[in-house]
Amino acid sequence: MVQILIHILLLVIIPPLFLGIINKTKACFAGRKGMPVLQPYYDLAKLFRKKSVISRTTGWVFQAGPVVTVSCLLFAGLMIPFYRINPSLSFYGDLILFAYLLGLARFFTTAAALETGSSFEGMGSAREVTFACLAEPGMFLGFLALARLTGTLSLSGILTGVSLGAGTLLAPVLLVAAGLFIILLAENCRIPVDDPNTHLELTMIHEVMVLDHxxxxxxLIQYGAALKYFILGSVLVDILLPDSNQFFLIELGLFLGAMGLLSIMTGIVESVMARLPMRRVPNLLVAACLLCGVGFLLIGR
Amino acid sequence: MQTYLNTFLALVLLLNLLALGTSRLPTVIRLVTLQGGLIGLLPLLIHSPWRPESVVLAIATLLTKGILIPSILIKALREVQIRREIEPLIGILPSMLLGALGTGLALLFASLLPLIPGQANSLLVPASLATVLTGCIFLTSRMKAVSQVVGYLILENGIFIFGLLMLEAMPFMVEMGLLLDLVVCIFVSGIILNHIKDTFDSLDTRLLTALKEDTSWPQK
Structure with a gap:
């Protein structure tokens, strides 16, 4: 019971912190002082105090979009263990539900964007779903490889079962982790796929879809973005952290520390790389699929 | 040991795919350098009580593949002033898919081979086959001479990995001789690159078919 409570609290409260860490890292790289790490929370507090302006051309889908997105992501997050903190919800085959909850969230974001009737937002939606077509098989292949490795089909079994240093199977786990990292960057609209800071309509993907909100x-949309980063990031962290049987607090610290490191790494990737030209993005995503696929082959051997 | 060895070989496989997936020549050269460095460490991982041969081989490989060859290639690249493989015969994406397919086939094939029990679990054979296949894809699908040299290097890396299987059986001199050959070969290719560039104003090797014995050889 206590564990479930802690799991839900972590899931609800902590995600924006990591966006703050990414921003701070990027600021450090650019030689700026940067905004405080807690700035995403202040932004959220500010936005929730404001009133919404809703275009008269839109219908209920537009307003449902952010709500459905965030609830889907929260639901998906319930199935992910945070290192050794067991998930609140777990059953046989929940990884399919997990993937499709992410898909449903994406569907409502794009539907809400199309609802506004703006051509730019239509472009953004088209790009979002195009790239998702390539990112999703990669994620499935990655999960498939890990499921084969652990012999279970529930996310909690898979993610708590895999850890680095698990005998001879270090190699495929590394490949899958590399693939999942690329997918993490792509799914969260980070460089090299999309730039969360850009405000040039022709090149935006995620940001352009939410212009009218x-x-x-x-x-809610910004909170959803933080949530998605946190969920997919913890999948990666669960895979990469070594096995341990420490005290609860140490494990919690390890998890948060690893998430922080992952955010710093994301920040570094964003600082040292330019984003890819749009036509090259499929190459990157196919590479992620291939990495996960080769990992799967290595395990299935 | 086996775990570390397999991790290294998985990284080699990863580098294969990355090299196929990038069109920037300096990046490709850097990836192949990294691959050469990783491969140079392999002799130390395979033979756990280090023997003088393995240590010398590791050092020599690291020096040649990690430092000497890349510096020759980078220098040649700077002189001919090209940075990208513009028009590969097979596009970047299909060649990556081919590479992955090759890796899969190599894994499949290696599992059918009657290897000695000690080697059955290791990735040495599949990794070497996959690397050789990657080298072949490079050699056949990329048209710039620099890419072909890189393809040759990748091919040689694959053969080197295979040679590690029989480090005990194969005379040490053969391995060292191979390394020397490799250096000379890359050195000569660096010079040839310059000449191709001088003659054709391009590094496209397809133009080489136009070469014939001719008195009007450009006198530059």
Whole structure:
């Protein structure tokens, strides 16, 4: 019971912190002082106090978009263990539900963007789903490889079962982790796929889809982005952290530390790389699929 | 040991795919350098009580593949002033898919081979086959001379990995001789690159078919 409570609290409260860490890392690389690490929380608080302006051309889908997205992501997050903190929800085959909850969240984001009737947002939606077509098989292949490795089909079994240093199977886990990292960057609209800071309509993907949202709805969208990063990041962290049987607090610290490191790494990737030209993005995503696929082959051998 | 060995070989496989997936020549050269460095460490991982042969081989490989050859290639690249493989015969994406397919086939094939029990679990054979296949894809699908040299290097890396299987059986001199050959070969290719560039104003090796014995050889 206590564990479930801690799991839910972590899932609900902590995600924006890591966006703050990414921003701080990028600021450090650029030689700026940067905004405080807690700035995403302040932004959310500010946005939730505001009023929404809703275009008269939109219908209920537009307003449902952010709500459904965030609830899907929260639901998906319930199935992910945070290192040794067991998930609140776990059953046989929940990884399929997990992947499709992410898909449903994406569907409602793009539907809400199309609802506004703006051509730019339509472009953003088209790009988002195009790249998702390539990112999703990669994620499935990665999960498939890990499921084969652990012999279970529930996310909690897979993610708590895999850890680095597990005998001879270090190699494929590394490959899968590399693939999942690329997918993490792509799914969260980070460089090299999309730039979360860009405001040039022709090149935006995620940001362009949410242009018409304001106030609490924009807040929900930003919270959803933080949530998605946290969920997919903890999948990666669960895989990469070594096995341990420490005290609860040490394990919690390890998890948060690893998430922080992952965020710093994301920040470094964003600082040292330019984003890819749009036509090259499929190459990157196919590479992620191939990495996961080769990992699967190595395990299945 | 086996775990570390397999991890290294998985990294080698990863580098294969990355090399196939990038069109920037300096990046490709850097990836192949890294691969050469990783491969140079392999003799130390295979034979756990280090023997003088393995240590010398590791050092020599690290020096040649990690430092000497890349510096020759980078220098040649700077002189001919090209940075990208513009028009590979097989596109970047298909060649990556081919590489992955090759890796899969290598894994499949290696599992069918009657290897000695000690080697059955290791990735040495599949990794070497996959690397050789990657080298072949490079050699056949990339048209710039620099890419072909890189393809040759990758091919040689694959053969080197295979040679590690029989480090005990194969005379040490053969391995060292191979390394020397490799250096000379890359050195000569560096010079040839310059000449191709001088003659054709391009590094496209398809133009080489136009070469014939001719008195009007450009006198530069």
């Amino acid at each position: 304001s106030g609490p709805m924009l807040g």
